[in-house]
Amino acid sequence: MFQRLREDINSVFDRDPAARNFLEVLTNYPGLHALLIHRLSHWLWRKNLKWLARSLSTFSRWLTGIEIHPGARIGRRFFIDHGMGVVIGETAEVGDDVTLYQGVTLGGTSWNKGKRHPTLADGVIVGAGAKILGPFTVGAGAKIGSNAVVTKEVPAGATVVGIPGKIVKRTEPDAAEVLEVDPERREAMRRKFGFDAYGISEDMPDPVARSIQAMLDHMHAVDERIERMCQTLRKVDASYRDGRLPELRDEDFADILDDADACAMPEKAPAAREAPATTKGDDGRGTNG
Template sequence: MLKCIQTIPLFEDIRMIFERDPAARNWLEVICCYPGFHAIVCYRFAHWLHRWHVPFFPRFVSHLGRFLTGIEIHPGAVLGKGIVIDHGMGIVIGETAIVGDYTLMYQGVTLGGTGKESGKRHPTVGHHVVIGAGAKVLGNIHIDNYARVGAGSIVLRDVPAHCTAVGVPGRNLCRVNPENFSLEPGHSLDPEAITIRTLVDRIEQLEQQLQTLKQTLAFSGSHTHATLS
């Protein structure tokens, strides 16, 4: 019986909410007050209708879910089990997107296309992936298992497994531990960002030294002129 329940995606979705979100205190709160879970429920029903080639109603259910939650998931998208959408407002998942099991997405994420091309035009996201707030993953690209996408990043190319994509456009960092990598924009381990920050700090120090030198020379000049007078 337990194995049967664990194979039902919605039960896994609820279980993962409790595992991922420390604010989740009881099942009634999750069922009634979590828009990410509501969006997943609407999607799973709409996707079931879509698989049976029911006209109109899958998109209508998706539209109702978007109206109620602010999260738009196309019925044609394929979402695995244990998906957690934290907060969720502004999330968009396109028609041909594929999202693997136990993926965590924060608000403002877009799994979208880059134009009007046909066929597979949206991203494929692997298992156990974390996508930070406001990240845009665009085109028919692959985000492999256990990868991470930093908040505010724009990802236009594949992200290998156990790597983290950060920046605009996204750059892959594969020499850091993704489990300890912060997705916050102000806590980046991007070597390019660190180098730029170091150069900016050095320029500020040199400017301060130059100002101090100018003030010293000006004081020395005025003191010498007063002495001569």
């Protein structure tokens, strides 16, 4: 028991640089208080003392602002930072070394009995305000962005952001074989389409930008394969002639690019959208241009 207590307190020092000493952590961290009370209420729950366990859980909610159902299973070195508004449901399971921030909900989407809350594997980090809803697993080492709403399984090591939650980073690609994309050709295709991912780097990914980038990469891979097929056909049949592909003209994308520029920099709308200048003719009446 004392070993568990020492682990829980040390986890605060490991993940919160504001923690200064043992006494401060033990007396002023509501996340630690909620965890310690939950360990007792969960023990009572397993001993079939349901009412007493729920009453202790309610007291903990009143004291800390953190609601953990006594039936939830919490692993070792669990850390709730700040904590206000955290809700963990009855059938939720939390692994070791998991970190939650304020406003996180591990909830369900069904009123049926049985497993209806998520399972967080070891090392998961859940940002402030995130909602993880449903009886699925969030893989080891995954990160859930602030205010994300996650309703389906998350692979190990992935990063999920947005509403609904979208995977923006994986430790490994899904496909066994991934075609390498030449960075120079990728950049040329981006310029051709007028797409620059809104200046967002890989460290701050945007789901829409990543989706467009994936489509461009796929188009590049298809283009490479078609080119190889044409080369093979020329070797087989000397009379084979390549047909010219339709050109991508800049004017075909002018309206789309103007709209994108207007959304990105409304104070610098395209000049083409300004009203034509009005000058006065000899008769004093206004005439266009």
